[in-house]
Amino acid sequence: MSEKKSGKRPDGRAYNDMRPVKMQVGVLKHANGSAYVEFGKTHVYASVHGPKKVHPRHMEDGEKAILRCRYNMIPFSVNDRKRPGYDRRSVEIAKVISEALQPMVFLEEFPKSAIDIDLEITQADAGTRVAALTAASLALADAGIPMHDMVAAVAAGRANGEILLDLTKEEEDAKDAVDMPVAMAHRDNKVMLLQMDGDMSKEDLKQMLIVAKEGCSELAEMQKAALREKYKVE
Ligand code: CDP
Numbered sequence: 001m002s003e004k005k006s007g008k009r010p011d012g013r014a015y016n017d018m019r020p021v022k023m024q025v026g027v028l029k030h031a032n033g034s035a036y037v038e039f040g041k042t043h044v045y046a047s048v049h050g051p052k053k054v055h056p057r058h059m060e061d062g063e064k065a066i067l068r069c070r071y072n073m074i075p076f077s078v079n080d081r082k083r084p085g086y087d088r089r090s091v092e093i094a095k096v097i098s099e100a101l102q103p104m105v106f107l108e109e110f111p112k113s114a115i116d117i118d119l120e121i122t123q124a125d126a127g128t129r130v131a132a133l134t135a136a137s138l139a140l141a142d143a144g145i146p147m148h149d150m151v152a153a154v155a156a157g158r159a160n161g162e163i164l165l166d167l168t169k170e171e172e173d174a175k176d177a178v179d180m181p182v183a184m185a186h187r188d189n190k191v192m193l194l195q196m197d198g199d200m201s202k203e204d205l206k207q208m209l210i211v212a213k214e215g216c217s218e219l220a221e222m223q224k225a226a227l228r229e230k231y232k233v234e
Contacts, residue, residue, distance in 0.1 A: 008162070009164070009171070010168075010170060010171070011040075011168065015162050015163060015164050015165065015211075016163075016164075016165045016211045016214060016215075017165060017166070018039065018154065018165060018166045018215055018218060018219070019039050019040025019041075019042075019166050019168070020038070020040060021037070021038065021039055021218075021219065021222055022036070022037070022038040023035065023036070023037050023038075023134075023135075023138065023222050023223060023225075023226035024036045024226060024229075024230075025138050025139070025141070025142040025226050025227055025229075025230045026142055026230045027045065028045065028047050031047035031048060031049060031139070031143070032048050032049055032050065032143040032144075033047070033048035033139045033140060033141070033142035033143025033144065033145070034046060034047045034048065034139050034142060035135040035136075035138035035139040035142060035226070036135065037131050037132075037134050037135040037138070038131070039127050039130070039131045039154075039166060040125060040166075040168065041123055041124075041125035041168070042121070042123060042124055042125045042126065042127050042128055042131050043121070043122045043123040043131075044119060044120065044121050044122065044128065044131045044132045044135050045119070045120045045122065045135070046117060046118070046119050046132065046135035046136045046138065046139040047117070047118045047139060048115065048116070048117055048136075048139040048140055048142070048143040048145065049115075049116045049118075050065070050110075050113060050114050050115035050116055050143075050145075051065050051110040051113035051114065051115050051145070052113060052114055052115075052116075053112075053113070053114070054066065054112065054113065054114045055114075059114070060112045060113075060114075061111065061112070062111055062112060063108065063111055064107040064108045064110070064111055065105070065107040065108075065109075065110035065111070065112075065113040065114060065115050066107075066113075066114050066115070067098055067101060067102050067105060067107065067114075067115050067117070068098070068114055068115070068116050068117065069094045069095075069097050069098035069101070069116075069117045069119070069136070070094055070116070070117070070118050070119065071090045071093040071094040071097060071119045071121070071129070071132060072086070072090060072118075072119065072120055072121065073090065073121040073124055073128065074120060074121065074122055077121045077122055077123050077124045078124050093128075093129045093132070094119070096129065096193055096195065097117070097119070097129065097132060097133045097136060097193075098117070099193075100133055100151060100153070100183045100192040100193040101117070101133070101136060101137065101140065101151060101192075103148070103192070104137070104140075104147045104148050104149055104150070104151060104185070104192070105140065105145055105146070105147050105148075106145075106146040106147065106148070109146060115140075115143075115145060117136050117139065117140070119132040119135065119136060124169075125168050125169045126155070126167050126168050126169040126171070126172045126179075127154070127155045127166060127167065127181070129153075129181055130153035130154050130155050130181045130182075130183065131153075133151060133153040133183050133193065134151070134152055134153050134154075134219055134223065137150045137151040137152070137223065138150075138223055138226060138227065141223075141227055142227070142230070148185075149185045149186050149187050149188075150185070150186050150220070150223060151183050151184065151185055151186070151192050152183065152184060152186065152215075152216040152217075152219035152220045152223060153181065153182065153183035153184070153192075153193060153216065153219070154166050154181075154182065154212060154215035154216055154219060155167055155179055155180060155181045155182070155212075156180050156182060156208035156209070156211045156212035156215065157171070157172070157177065157178045157179045157180055157198075157208065158176065158177065158178040158198070158200065158204055158208070159171040159172070159174035159176065159177045159178075160174050160176065161176065163204065163207040163208055163211060164211070165211040165212070165214070165215045166215060167179060176198075177198055178196070178197065178198030178199070178200045178204065178208070179195075179196075179197040179198060180194065180195065180196050180197070180200075180205075180208050180212065181193060181194070181195045182194050182208075182209070182212035182213075182216065183216070184212075184213065184216040184220075186220040186223075186224075189213055189216065189217075
């Protein structure tokens with residue numbers, strides 16, 4: 001664990017602290033699996049429907065299930081009302097989340113089927129893709145979809161010369177800001193997603209990976225606790 005240096009961030013967090021995290025599974029009555037996740041002021045719902053028949057039929061795969069992901073920020077999730085509907089950003093985020101989760105799911109057990117993951121950002125303050133990915137993994141587990149492993153995700157980055165974990169929008173808006181969303185598998189910390197935005201040195205990258213790994217490990221424990229809470233496994 002890297003040393004905690006406290007009280008330096010606008011919200012009083014140490015550089016390698018997460019924002020307050022909340023997780024709950026089974027929050028939606030009409031989904032096969034669901035989860036709600038908060039990273040500070042970033043709030044997300046994830047639902048899973050399936051495995052089910054594929055519509056349209058031409059999309060089905062005779063060998064395995066298809067995993068479809070939809071990401072949406074609702075109009076009142078951000079400061080300036082967001083125009084409803086999809087844009088390039090939401091399509092990109094859905095794609096990277098889906099690609100991070102596909103290797104985790106035993107898709108070959110459900111040929112000619114679809115598993116749909118819907119992600120709704122109800123409030124955004126940076127880190128929506130990582131909170132959504134963390135919630136999606138929980139919702140898949142809640143739906144009882146067989147998985148090799150689960151995934152936890154958080155952003156590491158840099159602002160005002162400091163390496164940070166779980167940046168807020170205010171921190172992401174710093175002049176020298178670097179944002180690096182990372183997702184890791186629980187068991188072996190295999191990197192399932194890594195994106196980068198901004199200029200960074202090799203040393204910055206190394207430090208960011210260290211804090212991201214710590215953050216993912218913390219989140220993995222919270223994910224397991226949230227599932228135990230619903231299923232009451234001691
Ligand atoms: O949310 P995430 O960090 O995964 O993705 P981003 O594209 O780097 O967006 C960072 C933040 O910018 C979001 O979490 C929102 O707080 C904000 N944003 C916004 O205010 N309006 C948008 N249309 C898109 C993003």
